[in-house]
Amino acid sequence: MSTVGKVIKCKAAVCWAAGEDLKLEDIEVAPPRAHEVRIHILYTGICHTDEYTRSGKDPEGVFPVILGHEGGGIVESVGEGVTNVQVGDHVIPLYTAECRECKFCKSGKTNLCSSVRATQGKGLMPDSTSRFSKDGQPIHHFMGTSTFSQYTVVADVSVVAVDKKAPLEKVCLLGCGITTAWGAVTKQLPDIKASNVAVFGCGAIGLGVISTSQLVNCKRIIAVDTNPNKEAWAKKFGATEFVNPLKLPEGKKIQDYLVDITDGGLDYTFDCTGNVNVMRAALEACHKGWGVSTIIGVAAAGQEISTRPFQLVTGRVWRGTAFGGVKGRTEIPGLVEDYLQGKIKIDEYVTHHQKLNTIMAGFHEMHSGDCIRCVIDMRD
Numbered sequence: 001m002s003t004v005g006k007v008i009k010c011k012a013a014v015c016w017a018a019g020e021d022l023k024l025e026d027i028e029v030a031p032p033r034a035h036e037v038r039i040h041i042l043y044t045g046i047c048h049t050d051e052y053t054r055s056g057k058d059p060e061g062v063f064p065v066i067l068g069h070e071g072g073g074i075v076e077s078v079g080e081g082v083t084n085v086q087v088g089d090h091v092i093p094l095y096t097a098e099c100r101e102c103k104f105c106k107s108g109k110t111n112l113c114s115s116v117r118a119t120q121g122k123g124l125m126p127d128s129t130s131r132f133s134k135d136g137q138p139i140h141h142f143m144g145t146s147t148f149s150q151y152t153v154v155a156d157v158s159v160v161a162v163d164k165k166a167p168l169e170k171v172c173l174l175g176c177g178i179t180t181a182w183g184a185v186t187k188q189l190p191d192i193k194a195s196n197v198a199v200f201g202c203g204a205i206g207l208g209v210i211s212t213s214q215l216v217n218c219k220r221i222i223a224v225d226t227n228p229n230k231e232a233w234a235k236k237f238g239a240t241e242f243v244n245p246l247k248l249p250e251g252k253k254i255q256d257y258l259v260d261i262t263d264g265g266l267d268y269t270f271d272c273t274g275n276v277n278v279m280r281a282a283l284e285a286c287h288k289g290w291g292v293s294t295i296i297g298v299a300a301a302g303q304e305i306s307t308r309p310f311q312l313v314t315g316r317v318w319r320g321t322a323f324g325g326v327k328g329r330t331e332i333p334g335l336v337e338d339y340l341q342g343k344i345k346i347d348e349y350v351t352h353h354q355k356l357n358t359i360m361a362g363f364h365e366m367h368s369g370d371c372i373r374c375v376i377d378m379r380d
């Protein structure tokens with residue numbers, strides 16, 4: 001029996017309040033309105049940012065909420081005026097929309113589309129309402145995607161169709177981590193080829209940066225992580241060296257150590273931890289005159305970065321990236337093809353699997369040094 005135009009009852013992992021575990025609930029998902037798409041989510045990764053918001057560290061966090069932003073699914077129905085995807089398409093929801101019409105999209109300078117960002121940040125659809133509810137109580141959306149629900153509704157500017165040959169249980173990870181890392185290196189740093197780089201934090205994002213740095217023939221790729229289990233992972237993804245800041249001689253700062261072993265510092269560094277002290281170290285490990293440090297990690301509410309301005313006066317550049325500067329509707333289909341042709345890794349990141357009813361185990365596994373990405377099978 002067709003579900004088109006009807007409310008769908010399904011299961012979702014709901015976070016009722018900051019800091020609480022997600023709870024498996026039977027929820028209602030309303031049909032898509034104009035310029036909206038309802039998606040049957042089959043698989044989703046768990047990104048550290050889901051944990052960040054669940055834990056209460058996100059200043060934009062609103063509750064109750066359905067988290068999740070690294071999903072893959074099939075279009076169940078579309079609202080009036082939707083032309084970019086159709087029923088049956090295999091799709092990836094996009095937390096960075098691409099409307100192609102706003103000032104940001106037209107600028108050619110950024111991927112930060114403004115079309116739905118204001119309501120997205122409030123946990124709502126573009127018309128300021130929610131499609132999710134439980135027993136009449138509205139539940140918030142998250143990052144415009146909410147992939148921890150078996151059915152979700154997204155804005156049409158926030159979804160892209162991909163090749164049906166691609167396994168959704170793998171390419172769902174292009175919804176965030178792998179794409180962000182790929183873009184941070186290849187799109188945002190066009191001159192990085194053959195440089196020396198240091199990557200702080202070897203989770204999926206850091207490993208993605210390491211892997212992409214290898215892809216563009218960087219020379220020294222120094223991985224930095226406090227978790228000793230990450231050494232083997234970093235080397236598997238292409239790191240030439242591994243440094244554990246906790247193993248340095250007493251009083252030696254990681255940035256000073258890196259400057260010493262690289263004849264004055266790195267050409268490029270990346271923070272993939274979200275820790276503001278690490279962000280400072282990453283900047284200060286850059287070479288005087290030209291080193292560029294990119295912040296990818298997301299810091300907790302109230303945290304601020306600092307350094308001596310002299311670090312910037314003397315030519316280091318501090319910058320950041322959201323979703324690697326990638327325009328999802330335009331570029332993700334190409335990344336899917338790259339994956340199918342063996343040009344970029346995805347399978348190697350998938351270390352753990354859970355079902356929706358054990359999703360919290362996936363959150364706990366994230367803290368073990370051996371979980372890079374846990375993929376949730378959303379099917380009953």
Ligand SMILES: NC(=O)C1=CN([C@@H]2O[C@H](COP(=O)(O)OP(=O)(O)OC[C@H]3O[C@@H](n4cnc5c(N)ncnc54)[C@H](OP(=O)(O)O)[C@@H]3O)[C@@H](O)[C@H]2O)C=CC1
Pocket residue numbers: 047048049052176177180200201202203204205206224225226227230245272273274275278295296297298299321322323324366367368369372
């Ligand atoms: N800007 C963007 O568009 C995006 C940003 N992000 C953000 O990127 C960051 C990384 O995400 P993800 O890879 O999923 O996270 P993970 O938690 O999987 O990886 C972070 C790694 O950093 C390590 N680490 C922690 N503290 C330090 C330290 N002081 N020095 C060196 N390493 C350290 C962690 O070790 P341990 O496990 O022992 O703590 C872990 O290995 C998060 O902040 C996430 O929110 C993610 C996607 C997109």
Ligand SMILES: N[C@@H](CCC(=O)N[C@@H](CSC=O)C(=O)NCC(=O)O)C(=O)O
Pocket residue numbers: 047049050058059060061096112117176298322323
């Ligand atoms: N809500 C947080 C900021 C969170 C953040 O920076 N998110 C990244 C993506 S993280 C993905 O895993 C991002 O794309 N930022 C740009 C944006 O427009 O949100 C806060 O308020 O600090």
Ligand SMILES: [Zn+2]
Pocket residue numbers: 047048049050069070176177
């Ligand atoms: Zn993410």
Ligand SMILES: [Zn+2]
Pocket residue numbers: 097098099100101102103104105106112113114115
């Ligand atoms: Zn736009």
